[in-house]
Amino acid sequence: MSLAAVAARRAMRARAEIATTLSAGRTALTVLRSSPPLTLRQTGPVTVHLVSTAAGPLGGDELELDLRVAPGTTLEVGSIASTLVLPGEGPSSMTVTAHVGAGASLRFAPEPTVLADGCDHRMAVRLSLDGDARVWWREEVVMGRYGEAGGRCVTRFDATAGGRPLLRQELELGTGPCSPAVLGGARCVGSVLTTRPCDTAVADGAVADGAVADGAVADGVVVMPLAGPGTLVQALAADAVELRERLDWGLAQVPPS
Amino acid sequence: MTPGLLLLTDSRLPAGSHAHSGGMEQAVKEGLVHDLASLESFLAGRLRTAGAVAAGFASQACAGHDPVELDAELDARTASPAQREAARTQGRLLLRVARRIWPSPALEELAGRLPSPHHPIALGVTAAVVGATPREAGAAAAYHAVTGPATAAVRLLGLDPVAVHRVLATLDLPSPDGLPAASAPLLDLLAERHRRSPVRLFVS
Amino acid sequence: MGAVHDDVHHAPDGRGRALRLGIGGPVGSGKTALTAALCRALGGSLRLGVVTNDIYTTEDADFLRRAGVLDPERILAVETGCCPHTAIRDDIAANVDAVETLEERFGPLDLVIVESGGDNLTATFSRGLVDRQIFVLDVSGGDKVPRKGGPGVTSADLLVVNKTDLAPMVGADLGVMDRDAAAVRQGKPVLFTSVRTEGAAEVAAWVTEQVHEWSHEHEHGHDHGHGHDHGHPVHA
Numbered sequence: 001m002s003l004a005a006v007a008a009r010r011a012m013r014a015r016a017e018i019a020t021t022l023s024a025g026r027t028a029l030t031v032l033r034s035s036p037p038l039t040l041r042q043t044g045p046v047t048v049h050l051v052s053t054a055a056g057p058l059g060g061d062e063l064e065l066d067l068r069v070a071p072g073t074t075l076e077v078g079s080i081a082s083t084l085v086l087p088g089e090g091p092s093s094m095t096v097t098a099h100v101g102a103g104a105s106l107r108f109a110p111e112p113t114v115l116a117d118g119c120d121h122r123m124a125v126r127l128s129l130d131g132d133a134r135v136w137w138r139e140e141v142v143m144g145r146y147g148e149a150g151g152r153c154v155t156r157f158d159a160t161a162g163g164r165p166l167l168r169q170e171l172e173l174g175t176g177p178c179s180p181a182v183l184g185g186a187r188c189v190g191s192v193l194t195t196r197p198c199d200t201a202v203a204d205g206a207v208a209d210g211a212v213a214d215g216a217v218a219d220g221v222v223v224m225p226l227a228g229p230g231t232l233v234q235a236l237a238a239d240a241v242e243l244r245e246r247l248d249w250g251l252a253q254v255p256p257s
Numbered sequence: 258m259t260p261g262l263l264l265l266t267d268s269r270l271p272a273g274s275h276a277h278s279g280g281m282e283q284a285v286k287e288g289l290v291h292d293l294a295s296l297e298s299f300l301a302g303r304l305r306t307a308g309a310v311a312a313g314f315a316s317q318a319c320a321g322h323d324p325v326e327l328d329a330e331l332d333a334r335t336a337s338p339a340q341r342e343a344a345r346t347q348g349r350l351l352l353r354v355a356r357r358i359w360p361s362p363a364l365e366e367l368a369g370r371l372p373s374p375h376h377p378i379a380l381g382v383t384a385a386v387v388g389a390t391p392r393e394a395g396a397a398a399a400y401h402a403v404t405g406p407a408t409a410a411v412r413l414l415g416l417d418p419v420a421v422h423r424v425l426a427t428l429d430l431p432s433p434d435g436l437p438a439a440s441a442p443l444l445d446l447l448a449e450r451h452r453r454s455p456v457r458l459f460v461s
Numbered sequence: 462m463g464a465v466h467d468d469v470h471h472a473p474d475g476r477g478r479a480l481r482l483g484i485g486g487p488v489g490s491g492k493t494a495l496t497a498a499l500c501r502a503l504g505g506s507l508r509l510g511v512v513t514n515d516i517y518t519t520e521d522a523d524f525l526r527r528a529g530v531l532d533p534e535r536i537l538a539v540e541t542g543c544c545p546h547t548a549i550r551d552d553i554a555a556n557v558d559a560v561e562t563l564e565e566r567f568g569p570l571d572l573v574i575v576e577s578g579g580d581n582l583t584a585t586f587s588r589g590l591v592d593r594q595i596f597v598l599d600v601s602g603g604d605k606v607p608r609k610g611g612p613g614v615t616s617a618d619l620l621v622v623n624k625t626d627l628a629p630m631v632g633a634d635l636g637v638m639d640r641d642a643a644a645v646r647q648g649k650p651v652l653f654t655s656v657r658t659e660g661a662a663e664v665a666a667w668v669t670e671q672v673h674e675w676s677h678e679h680e681h682g683h684d685h686g687h688g689h690d691h692g693h694p695v696h697a
Contacts, residue, residue, distance in 0.1 A: 156438070158438075159333075164329060165329055165330050165332070165333035166333055167333050167336065168330065168333045168334050168438040169334065169336070169438055169440040170437065170438040170439050170440060171439070171440050171442070172439070176301075176305070177298060177301070178298075178302075179298045179299060179301055179302020179303070179441075179443075180284055180289035180290055180295055180298055180299045180302065180443060181280065181284070181298075181299045181300075181302035181303040181306065181307075181441050181443055181444050181447075182302040182306055182441045182442065182443055182444070183442060183443060184289060184443050186442075189442055214338055215338060215449060217446065217449040217450050217453065220446070221446075222337070222445055222446045222449045222450075224336045224337050224338060224445065224449065225338055226332075226333075226336060227329075227332035227333070227335070227338075227341060228332070228333065232336045234336065234442050234445060234446075235442075236442055236443065236446070269551065269552070270552075271551060271552040271553060271554055272552070272554050273552060273554035273555040273558070274552075275542050275544060275547050275548075275552050276539075276540050276541055276542035276544075276547075276548065276552075276555055277542070278542065346555075346558075349558065350554040350555065350558060353554065353557075353558075354554060409542065409543075412542070412543040412544070413543070457540055458540060458541070458542060458543050459540055459542045459543075460539075460540045460542070460555070
């Protein structure tokens, strides 16, 4: 898509949704509703990919994705490419709401969100887990394209499990001077929330150096058992490749349940 | 201003805070903080993240919000187990001294429900007991989030203590509104690395 | 938890809990060696716990654990934030917490030793933290140290002058030290030892006496309506 086309397009409001139901003991994708620029493609029995059919999000865009994973079903969501957030008329936003029923499993693993210079973006996740729901949720943010410092972004993550707060985090990017307490000089920040416990890591004897019974830490990555049922892997890095490597290292410390 | 608030914010209050550096010891060890400028940047970042969260929660606890609910919400905002442990240790020690200094039903009730509350909750409830306002409780919590690390930097780096206090005096306190969730990925990393360090002068 | 007494974390009111013994003194005077020797000598007759305050935190605790004198779980390390004297005198919260953790986990105990980090001659323990305190000097610091006094030397319940085997080599006159110490300590005891070569039998005997005295003071006729029983010391 040409820059002229980007500039020509107007701010959009979109709300896409995916829902599963349990049908004869198997997962059925019963709702798959695209809403440009959020276009959804089913790529496997329980897998859906986001395909961008327009540039952006652009300033002014308000995008929502709604995921409902019925009890006992499985859903995997990915994206074909990174999301490039561009400036435009006012702030843009992307809100993902997900409800995962008892015994259900959701894997949300989109490619990184790249904040282009001048953007003003808000990313929000509202995730609610019932009973023994399982989740694997990745979020990666890259400050700027090559050679750019990047725009502004506030990310907000709210997860509850069984009605109790599990993880609440807000991170401001590009809004103030960098601090050696917050991001240091890192250009990329990412995390994976998983409901897998990490306290079995050492008992299994299958973990790398740096791991201890209650989490693990290495250069730019930390594996933290939450107070509630789950583990957060959090990483900082100079670029998106290093960020993914660090998150993968962290995840290797958390054995599959 | 109630005199109790002055005692509560005095770094000489014998509640164990002198041995907590809030990530500063590890930041110094890793070279992230090495002079006044990097100290100021560290403290400013700590204040607008951990400090803002502590201020909001201390303020709400002072205003009478259910401490057990606040405590669970703080757990969800503290991904790092090392930071949860440091916050609960400091909360337990503060609650212990507060109960002896200002015996009161509110503090007994808190100890009965949460023997080791997150520090901002112990601070907020105690602030209410001594007659401080929620806004003052929030300010006290925000200051606590940076004075300990600042003092640790004086001890660890031999910085001029007056210059460090000038830095403290110029920091903007966050306003204690709502229940913020500002996170600081580097503080998490520092706390977890510190906990695994064989040589430590500070608890956190 | 009830709200019966002043401090439900049982502040040092002395009722039914272990004797808390502080061991302080300058860097390198032999506090950790003395603590290890006491554990070795008393471990069979008393129920023990140890809190260490080394400035390099786990160093002393590791030494004690390696020495095999005590179940490693009964040794807790407290970090003092570069200020060992603050942790034993001005802000004792973390140390009291550690002592009580030991008592809760392994209690009833007869004796909890709190070993301070190496400090200077003015460092003494708060009476809010310990019931008795030993100050350890060594002869290599020079035989003038007792004369100089300072709160540690003058006020400790027991002054231990350690490393007497080195006295000839460093030219320290034990007679001078004994005389000067007696002058500033107004009759309180002084013991000369070489913990490394001889162990600490005399110091252990003094400590045992203190534990018995403590248990008699607080076991009989001092019930104060105290609701729960922390147990009674085993008599050697």
